[in-house]
Amino acid sequence: MPTLVHELDWPDRVVVGTVGAPGQRTFYLQARSGRRIVSVGLEKQQSAALAEKIDELLDQLMATEGNPFSVPATTPIELVDNDPLEQPVDEQFRVGGISLGWDYATSQLVIEAFPIIEIEVDADTDLENLEVIEIEPAEKLLLKIPVGTARAFAKRTLEVVGAGRPLCPFCAEPMDAEGHNCILSDGY
DSSP, X not given: OXXXXXXEESXXXXXXXXXXXXXXOEEEEEEEETTEEXXXXXXXXXXXXXXXXXXXXXXXXXXXXXXXXXXXXXOOGGGOOOOOOOSSOOEEEEEEEEEEEEETTTTEEEEEEEXXXXXXXXXXXXXXXXXXXXXXXXXEEEEEEEHHHHHHHHHHHHHHHHTSXXXXXXXXXXXXXXBOOOTTTTOO
């Protein structure tokens, strides 16, 4: 069966947002084009890594002689988006893998998100000699976004990731509102 591609080229909105209280948040990558909304579930670490890599790629493109792609160094003020996710959040799939690229023909950043693919392996399977097979995902998200939108997306994503529970000043682990059992309780 062919892969169902949720493709949004020049979407009206693309953001990472969360549902739930800090410590119990679920992260989503959500894109909207007109009335069409696609939401995929992400891990917090995937969100942060995606934003960091987008900033890296944009910085590399900006450093290209003459900045031929007009990559902004910071987020254009008109593209700042602090609104919550559009409701209801209907998760298409949980993201297992993400690829990031650049479309030279349109000067757009390309994000592909693929679902987690689960396969069953018997307990007596020899994992070291397991044959590698390529599995087509049932669906994927394909976004093509301009550089200003990409810069705004990365900034917002890093802010959302950082807005979780405060970190313990001693062990750097997240602290819950009801308390924290620090492994370095004496501060050393």
